[in-house]
Amino acid sequence: MSLETHIARKNLAIHPKERRIILKHADRPDYDASIDCYLRNGGYDQQKKAFSMKPEEICQEVLDAGVRGRGGAGFPAGMKWKFLDRKSGKPIYLICNADESEPGTFKDRQIIHKDPHQLIEGMMISAFAIQAAQAFIYIREEMPYGAKILEEAIEEARAKNLLGDNILGSGYSCDLVVHRGAAAYICGEETGLIESLEGKRAYPRIKPPYFPAALGLYMCPTIVNNVETLCNVKHIIEMGGHAYAEIGKPGNTGTRIWSLSGHVRKPGYYELENGVHTYGDLINEFGGGLRDGRQLQAVIPGGSSAKVWRAGERFKGKLRSGEEFDWAIEDVPLDFDGPMAAGSMSGSGAVVVIDDSVDIVEVLANINAFYAHESCGQCTPCREGSLWMKKITTRMANGGAREEDTALLASIGDQIAGRTICAHGEACAWPTQSFVAKFQDKFLDKAKQDPEQLSKRDFRMV
Ligand SMILES: Cc1cc2nc3c(=O)[nH]c(=O)nc-3n(C[C@H](O)[C@H](O)[C@H](O)COP(=O)(O)O)c2cc1C
Numbered sequence: 102m103s104l105e106t107h108i109a110r111k112n113l114a115i116h117p118k119e120r121r122i123i124l125k126h127a128d129r130p131d132y133d134a135s136i137d138c139y140l141r142n143g144g145y146d147q148q149k150k151a152f153s154m155k156p157e158e159i160c161q162e163v164l165d166a167g168v169r170g171r172g173g174a175g176f177p178a179g180m181k182w183k184f185l186d187r188k189s190g191k192p193i194y195l196i197c198n199a200d201e202s203e204p205g206t207f208k209d210r211q212i213i214h215k216d217p218h219q220l221i222e223g224m225m226i227s228a229f230a231i232q233a234a235q236a237f238i239y240i241r242e243e244m245p246y247g248a249k250i251l252e253e254a255i256e257e258a259r260a261k262n263l264l265g266d267n268i269l270g271s272g273y274s275c276d277l278v279v280h281r282g283a284a285a286y287i288c289g290e291e292t293g294l295i296e297s298l299e300g301k302r303a304y305p306r307i308k309p310p311y312f313p314a315a316l317g318l319y320m321c322p323t324i325v326n327n328v329e330t331l332c333n334v335k336h337i338i339e340m341g342g343h344a345y346a347e348i349g350k351p352g353n354t355g356t357r358i359w360s361l362s363g364h365v366r367k368p369g370y371y372e373l374e375n376g377v378h379t380y381g382d383l384i385n386e387f388g389g390g391l392r393d394g395r396q397l398q399a400v401i402p403g404g405s406s407a408k409v410w411r412a413g414e415r416f417k418g419k420l421r422s423g424e425e426f427d428w429a430i431e432d433v434p435l436d437f438d439g440p441m442a443a444g445s446m447s448g449s450g451a452v453v454v455i456d457d458s459v460d461i462v463e464v465l466a467n468i469n470a471f472y473a474h475e476s477c478g479q480c481t482p483c484r485e486g487s488l489w490m491k492k493i494t495t496r497m498a499n500g501g502a503r504e505e506d507t508a509l510l511a512s513i514g515d516q517i518a519g520r521t522i523c524a525h526g527e528a529c530a531w532p533t534q535s536f537v538a539k540f541q542d543k544f545l546d547k548a549k550q551d552p553e554q555l556s557k558r559d560f561r562m563v
């Protein structure tokens with residue numbers, strides 16, 4: 102099936118327990134990506150409402166909503182907007198991060214493909230709120246269909262004066278352009294993205310001093326937000342910040358679109374109210390559970406860079422609220438704080454389920470191959486360490502494991518995390534550190550397995 106046919110498929114089943122706000126219309130059989138359809142469904146009403154407000158009032162609503170970034174770090178959007186350096190007098194820029202490069206993540210493209218005007222409306226409200234002079238959507242090179250849809254949608258919006266000069270007669274002007282990315286994972290890191298948007302190689306900048314809110318695009322104050330984050334702004338204007346904050350749980354407001362993949366019967370994307378469901382619900386109820394006869398082996402809770410959980414492990418501690426917890430994987434709340442309390446993160450909202458049919462060393466070798474390939478090479482620990490971890494795990498998976506490999510891997514991971522310019526250092530170290538710590542027995546076992554037998558298997562990644 103071609104990508105277009107797949108995307109055009111209608112009547113995708115929506116689970117009755119989903120709480121669809123961002124994807125409210127996306128899979129309706131009578132809904133399409135045109136501006137006419139969007140307008141028929143109340144589209145751009147919130148932009149009109151927002152343009153009748155003062156920009157600082159919109160910023161306050163976003164702050165009151167407590168909406169946290171959906172791109173990975175979960176930083177509150179309203180707070181980020183507050184950090185904008187408005188005193189410099191330089192133009193302010195807004196960038197939508199549509200790189201969606203974290204393996205396992207496929208949520209932003211649903212919005213872009215099926216409801217592009219929602220993103221444009223969210224962006225124009227946000228641009229007005231921060232008084233941006235120019236807005237950009239940086240979309241990954243490998244999503245040409247999404248880029249085309251966005252370009253067409255922007256033309257439609259421009260024709261109706263929803264962006265461009267003197268928008269809706271408000272006196273405020275802001276154009277929006279689509280920039281196709283440079284096809285590298287590191288282009289998703291916000292400062293790498295900015296370098297790439299400036300036409301350079303996507304070498305991340307060191308923070309401090311290069312926090313985009315102060316020194317971003319062309320060294321001007323810049324806000325970078327994820328696609329899903331910016332869509333939420335439209336709904337915050339519709340509901341009001343405080344009413345939005347009633348959805349979900351304190352500190353974990355709104356909904357989130359989870360990308361569920363791996364060994365479940367019903368992989369897919371599910372928009373769920375934050376903190377109301379658990380990882381167990383996502384895997385067993387929304388995802389339909391594991392295949393017959395299979396046992397859960399591991400879960401990666403927030404994209405391939407998140408620390409892995411081993412089936413059967415328990416997480417104990419105290420939440421910020423003071424409440425004590427003792428969870429199995431299945432009990433961890435699906436929100437921002439739950440996975441963090443359980444030693445990992447919700448990251449990009451990509452949950453990868455791994456059953457007992459796969460070799461866990463091969464899983465790590467696969468992940469390591471990705472991160473080694475995607476290191477930009479500026480920092481020695483990341484450049485050398487990621488490649489070294491890849492080489493060791495590939496050799497182990499192919500029958501050449503040595504007894505000392507497990508400790509060596511742990512030590513390399515420990516020497517990368519926290520010692521690099523950007524968080525790719527953590528992204529490449531955390532899988533190795535956590536897989537080796539949690540599956541130590543399986544890594545040590547590799548050195549005891551018959552190399553002849555192992556070398557006859559399929560795994561050959563180089
Ligand atoms: C290596 C790396 C890759 C990233 N890739 C993405 C990405 O593809 N999409 C995204 O929205 N954020 C990505 N991020 C996070 C961004 O740097 C940034 O925090 C985010 O776009 C901010 O948006 P938010 O506050 O709305 O989440 C990445 C971060 C790192 C360190």
Ligand code: SF4
Nearest residue numbers: 477479480483521525
């Ligand atoms: S941590 Fe890795 S990806 Fe990030 S700047 Fe350093 S070398 Fe580049």
